[in-house]
Amino acid sequence: xxxxxxxxxxxxxxxxxxxxxxxxxxxxxxxxxxxxxxxxxxxxxxxxxxxxxxxxxxxxxxxxxxxxxxxxxxxxxxxxxxxxxxxxxxxxxxxxxxxxxxxxxxxxxxxxxxxxxxxxxxxxxxxxxxxxxxxxxxxxxxxxxxxxxxxxxxxxxxxxxxxxxxxxxxxxxxxxxxxxxxxxxxxxxxxxxxxxxxxxxxxxxxxxxxxxxxxxxxxxxxxxxxxxxxxxxxxxxxxxxxxxxxxxxxxxxxxxxxxxxxxxxxxxxxxxxxxxxxxxxxxxxxxxxxxxxxxxxxxxxxxxxxxxxxxxxxxxxxxxxxxxxxxxxxxxxxxxxxxxxxxxxxxxxxxxxxxxxxxxxxxxxxxxxxxxxxxxxxxxxxxxxxxxxxxxxxxxxxxxxxxxxxxxxxxxxxx
Amino acid sequence: xxxxxxxxxxxxxxxxxxxxxxxxxxxxxxxxxxxxxxxxxxxxxxxxxxxxxxxxxxxxxxxxxxxxxxxxxxxxxxxxxxxxxxxxxxxxxxxxxxxxxxxxxxxxxxxxxxxxxxxxxxxxxxxxxxxxxxxxxxxxxxxxxxxxxxxxxxxxxxxxxxxxxxxxxxxxxxxxxxxxxxxxxxxxxxxxxxxxxxxxxxxxxxxxxxxxxxxxxxxxxxxxxxxxxxxxxxxxxxxxxxxxxxxxxxxxxxxxxxxxxxxxxxxxxxxxxxxxxxxxxxxxxxxxxxxxxxxxxxxxxxxxxxxxxxxxxxxxxxxxxxxxxxxxxxxxxxxxxxxxxxxxxxxxxxxxxxxxxxxxxxxxxxxxxxxxxxxxxxxxxxxxxxxxxxxxxxxxxxxxxxxxxxxxxxxxxxx
Numbered sequence: 001x002x003x004x005x006x007x008x009x010x011x012x013x014x015x016x017x018x019x020x021x022x023x024x025x026x027x028x029x030x031x032x033x034x035x036x037x038x039x040x041x042x043x044x045x046x047x048x049x050x051x052x053x054x055x056x057x058x059x060x061x062x063x064x065x066x067x068x069x070x071x072x073x074x075x076x077x078x079x080x081x082x083x084x085x086x087x088x089x090x091x092x093x094x095x096x097x098x099x100x101x102x103x104x105x106x107x108x109x110x111x112x113x114x115x116x117x118x119x120x121x122x123x124x125x126x127x128x129x130x131x132x133x134x135x136x137x138x139x140x141x142x143x144x145x146x147x148x149x150x151x152x153x154x155x156x157x158x159x160x161x162x163x164x165x166x167x168x169x170x171x172x173x174x175x176x177x178x179x180x181x182x183x184x185x186x187x188x189x190x191x192x193x194x195x196x197x198x199x200x201x202x203x204x205x206x207x208x209x210x211x212x213x214x215x216x217x218x219x220x221x222x223x224x225x226x227x228x229x230x231x232x233x234x235x236x237x238x239x240x241x242x243x244x245x246x247x248x249x250x251x252x253x254x255x256x257x258x259x260x261x262x263x264x265x266x267x268x269x270x271x272x273x274x275x276x277x278x279x280x281x282x283x284x285x286x287x288x289x290x291x292x293x294x295x296x297x298x299x300x301x302x303x304x305x306x307x308x309x310x311x312x313x314x315x316x317x318x319x320x321x322x323x324x325x326x327x328x329x330x331x332x333x334x335x336x337x338x339x340x341x342x343x344x345x346x347x348x349x350x351x352x353x354x355x356x357x358x359x360x361x362x363x364x365x366x367x368x369x370x371x372x373x374x375x376x377x378x379x380x381x382x383x384x385x386x387x388x389x390x391x392x393x394x395x396x397x398x399x400x401x402x403x404x405x406x407x408x409x410x411x412x413x414x415x
Numbered sequence: 416x417x418x419x420x421x422x423x424x425x426x427x428x429x430x431x432x433x434x435x436x437x438x439x440x441x442x443x444x445x446x447x448x449x450x451x452x453x454x455x456x457x458x459x460x461x462x463x464x465x466x467x468x469x470x471x472x473x474x475x476x477x478x479x480x481x482x483x484x485x486x487x488x489x490x491x492x493x494x495x496x497x498x499x500x501x502x503x504x505x506x507x508x509x510x511x512x513x514x515x516x517x518x519x520x521x522x523x524x525x526x527x528x529x530x531x532x533x534x535x536x537x538x539x540x541x542x543x544x545x546x547x548x549x550x551x552x553x554x555x556x557x558x559x560x561x562x563x564x565x566x567x568x569x570x571x572x573x574x575x576x577x578x579x580x581x582x583x584x585x586x587x588x589x590x591x592x593x594x595x596x597x598x599x600x601x602x603x604x605x606x607x608x609x610x611x612x613x614x615x616x617x618x619x620x621x622x623x624x625x626x627x628x629x630x631x632x633x634x635x636x637x638x639x640x641x642x643x644x645x646x647x648x649x650x651x652x653x654x655x656x657x658x659x660x661x662x663x664x665x666x667x668x669x670x671x672x673x674x675x676x677x678x679x680x681x682x683x684x685x686x687x688x689x690x691x692x693x694x695x696x697x698x699x700x701x702x703x704x705x706x707x708x709x710x711x712x713x714x715x716x717x718x719x720x721x722x723x724x725x726x727x728x729x730x731x732x733x734x735x736x737x738x739x740x741x742x743x744x745x746x747x748x749x750x751x752x753x754x755x756x757x758x759x760x761x762x763x764x765x766x767x768x769x770x771x772x773x774x775x776x777x778x779x780x781x782x783x784x785x786x787x788x789x790x791x792x793x794x795x796x797x798x799x800x801x802x803x804x805x806x807x808x809x810x811x812x813x814x815x816x817x818x819x820x821x822x823x824x825x826x827x828x829x830x
Contacts, residue, residue, distance in 0.1 A: 022595070023591050048822070051821065060823065061821055061822075061823060063819045063821060064822060065817070065819075067819050068818060072817065076815045076817060078812075078815065079590060079814045079815050079816075080590050080814075081587065081590035081593065081594045082594040083817050085593065086594040086595050087595070168724045171724040172496065172718075172719060172722035172723040172724040173718055173719070175438070175494060175495050175496035175722055176438050176495070176496045176718055176722035178496065179438045179500050180438070180500075180501050180503065184718070203724070275691060275695050275713060276691010276694060276715055279690075280692060280695075283690070298690060298691070299691075299718055299719070300717070301717075302715070302716075303588055303591055303714055304588070306591065307588060307590055307591035309583045309584075309586040309587040309812045309814065310583045310586075310587075310726065310811070311583075397493075398493075399494045399495075400487065400491045401491065401494075401498065402464070402480070402483055402487065402498050402499075403482075403484075403487050404478045404479050404482050404483060406466065406476055406478060407463070407478060
């Protein structure tokens with residue numbers, strides 16, 4: 001995959017790297033993977049970090065990553081969120097033009113951008129501009145998103161750790177709900193793709209373990225059906241844990257939370273996170289429909305899902321590191337642009353290959369959960385999904401129960 | 416402290432144990448500590464668990480804990496939430512009478528109740544009833560609460576692990592907020608006592624690390640002052656992380672969240688948890704007062720604080736275990752009632768003694784944060800609090816930053 005390094009002057013020069021979009025637990029692993037790999041390639045003469053992604057290029061705010069010790073870099077790699085700062089700015093053509101001009105002025109030969117599909121689009125525009133002006137700029141995107149919604153790649157760095165957090169949250173919440181039974185709704189991040197909400201199923205503690213219902217943005221959400229589903233589980237078990245994606249939509253494709261919140265973020269998307277409105281709305285609906293005696297609570301797992309300190313999937317951390325390194329290796333090897341896809345090897349053993357992929361294949365577009373991962377009723381995931389997700393989240397804590405049977409009533413059994 | 420075991424027939428018989436109130440990460444450690452300790456005392460002939468606390472006694476639902484293997488018990492000890500099930504029922508005199516009659520019928524000699532001050536009150540009533548009828552019942556309360564609001568004891572088992580979770584949540588959130596700056600509010604559990612909200616300060620990643628403001632139930636909350644405080648921090652740092660207790664009250668002692676939610680729990684207390692209303696209200700207030708351009712988000716940390724699987728303070732786990740064992744040792748030694756207080760030894764080294772304390776000293780009443788733990792402005796904790804709380808939460812992940820200075824603008828620095 002990596003082309004042989006040619007002794008080409010166009011390959012010699014400065015690299016810039018940036019981080020973009022919502023942070024993850026392992027986005028710094030990709031940063032450090034790239035920085036350390038670059039030290040093996042003499043044609044990369046300097047390695048600068050741009051503060052807050054393309055914003056840092058526009059404002060010419062950099063840090064010399066070449067001057068950082070391995071010790072510091074290794075410690076930063078273990079730290080959640082973006083060490084360089086991140087940005088929600090998605091530059092248009094005009095802004096990309098300015099960015100490109102600044103890069104040319106600074107004699108930049110390499111640009112690495114860690115982010116999601118919007119960041120891949122920025123990279124793609126910059127690469128196109130460089131090509132049009134025959135300026136030798138190597139542009140690589142390094143995948144990152146907790147939503148796991150990039151195309152081509154089997155999964156995205158950042159997803160596994162967020163999935164692990166969500167699984168552990170549901171595991172604990174299920175045990176809590178066994179202690180004090182009732183209905184508990186947890187709202188999980190994920191704008192269009194349900195992968196992270198689906199990961200709640202990894203936290204199941206047994207056949208009766210929650211989440212008992214999982215609602216994903218891939219299936220239209222019906223409030224009536226939701227109430228019926230919850231009632232059915234509660235009638236059977238005396239309790240019910242529900243995982244709901246923040247991005248659930250009605251049959252018209254309108255986000256349920258849109259009319260509840262109304263705000264939009266810097267990309268013009270409806271603001272879904274950082275509020276408890278959706279969970280509260282669903283809880284109130286259940287109380288209204290099923291009666292006040294039912295104990296209903298709702299939590300919104302919130303930003304902890306992407307940046308809680310101390311819960312990281314080892315697999316995810318290693319893969320994020322490797323993806324960063326692979327991008328640099330490809331670029332230093334002469335590839336002029338691309339992204340790195342994580343391709344899962346066929347066979348029973350989990351193994352990932354890091355594969356050079358064209359930017360256009362991941363820019364702009366996203367992907368949803370494949371139908372095979374969702375049950376027919378649209379309120380749960382399939383075993384196929386669990387097989388897919390287990391190795392990504394890695395080792396989870398185990399939950400154990402007392403083994404004895406319940407002794408009922410007769411004092412003679414006890415006396 | 417432990418009296419010599421007398422060869423007294425009144426000491427020979429069955430023990431019952433129950434778990435009550437909100438679960439914690441380590442409440443099963445206390446359970447297992449009690450069960451394993453009881454195996455050393457031959458006068459405790461049987462050891463039964465009551466399902467869902469006193470509810471299980473009233474409904475005569477038990478499990479034979481004597482039949483559980485050490486292996487199972489050790490695994491259960493590592494599992495968050497109440498293995499026996501918990502209950503929010505605080506029995507009145509009439510219900511206590513029934514409970515006492517069932518105990519007498521079952522020839523119970525020992526009753527251990529793991530819980531907060533309400534559970535201590537239940538234990539105290541039962542002990543009084545037994546005394547009035549000269550029935551030899553040994554009643555011990557084993558302390559448990561994430562609120563850390565029991566009297567006499569230096570701190571409560573359950574608090575350290577919840578404090579650790581809150582600290583790690585704020586640590587990650589602070590790093591996230593450095594990446595994408597704005598105002599972030601996190602609502603923390605704690606009805607009357609601010610200890611858990613205060614623990615957010617343990618997550619600070621450096622001099623400018625959040626939380627930058629901490630609002631506790633111990634100080635009246637003024638919305639005006641809150642807006643001013645946030646503006647001041649944001650003007651200085653360009654961002655602001657706020658820790659708010661769910662139990663904050665206005666100058667009249669009215670919970671801020673009461674008018675927002677309106678629900679009450681089974682104890683008749685205002686429902687504070689399981690909704691995002693308070694955080695959303697504070698976020699909306701900031702947006703209204705400081706302008707829509709300010710990025711404001713609110714999360715409510717929710718039930719994860721008490722039962723998230725996989726984040727446990729080792730100190731807390733060991734102490735919860737020891738407290739359960741101490742209660743059994745005291746009761747088997749002949750003490751007719753009491754609770755176990757964790758008393759911190761004077762001196763620089765952290766060391767805890769488990770001290771027999773009268774039930775009346777912890778029943779009904781609670782305690783707040785001492786004034787020395789709160790700063791003068793009432794919007795932060797003091798170094799004294801941090802010294803108090805650090806050993807309880809135990810080891811936290813570390814956050815690391817790049818060391819280099821920002822390079823500004825001049826392309827010659829980079830060329």
